[in-house]
Amino acid sequence: MFARPHLNPLAKTLLLGLIALNVTIEAVLFAADLGLVGTRQWRPLIYQNAAFWAGLLHNWRPNYTAQPWTMFITYAFLHGGIMHLLGNMLTLWLIGRMAIVRAGPKGFVLIYVLSAIGGALMFGALTLSARPMVGASGALFGLVGAILYWRWSDRRRLGLDQWPVLKTALILGVLNLLLWLLMGGLLAWETHLGGFIAGWLGAAALAFFRKRRRARRRSAR
Numbered sequence: 001m002f003a004r005p006h007l008n009p010l011a012k013t014l015l016l017g018l019i020a021l022n023v024t025i026e027a028v029l030f031a032a033d034l035g036l037v038g039t040r041q042w043r044p045l046i047y048q049n050a051a052f053w054a055g056l057l058h059n060w061r062p063n064y065t066a067q068p069w070t071m072f073i074t075y076a077f078l079h080g081g082i083m084h085l086l087g088n089m090l091t092l093w094l095i096g097r098m099a100i101v102r103a104g105p106k107g108f109v110l111i112y113v114l115s116a117i118g119g120a121l122m123f124g125a126l127t128l129s130a131r132p133m134v135g136a137s138g139a140l141f142g143l144v145g146a147i148l149y150w151r152w153s154d155r156r157r158l159g160l161d162q163w164p165v166l167k168t169a170l171i172l173g174v175l176n177l178l179l180w181l182l183m184g185g186l187l188a189w190e191t192h193l194g195g196f197i198a199g200w201l202g203a204a205a206l207a208f209f210r211k212r213r214r215a216r217r218r219s220a221r
Helices: 009-033 042-050 067-077 082-125 137-157 164-184 189-219
Strands: none
Touching: 009 042, 009 067, 009 082, 042 067, 067 082, 082 137, 082 189, 137 164, 137 189, 164 189
């Protein structure tokens, strides 16, 4: 169904660069937590200004004018510690290779950004929490949503049963529920759901426009 994830130089550079950016930000904040650089106030200061705060969509006062808009992206480059970062970056490397091979570098960036925004939108719409939300998992679930869309599309084209796609989606839902329970409700499942939906729709839109572009090229011959 999918091409083997052998990355060309541009795709590999993009994926490793994205991972390096996330690692660098958390490494600096972790070093600050330990008092090795800056001050221990760096992490709370960064969270105050770049995490996603649902209250800013209502009546909270932002720290700067653009904060209610920029937080839809910046939150996805912050993490809650080394283990949170490692889990997300390992996932990004494993599924990101499949997504970037199928979507191409530009399509990958589009799906990743849309998924981060979609995850934040769903979190802001559904949560009652006053806690900050950080992490790349909304974007990562968007990549999963895109991959499942491609699998669904391929199977539909071949006339195959869609149960494997539905089963994978159900497993993801159950895992989110279990983790939410185990973590005492601290899992941002709303972000995962929003990212997944945005990634699915982003992959569908990408396929639609690519199909139209191919049709225009054929008609122009």
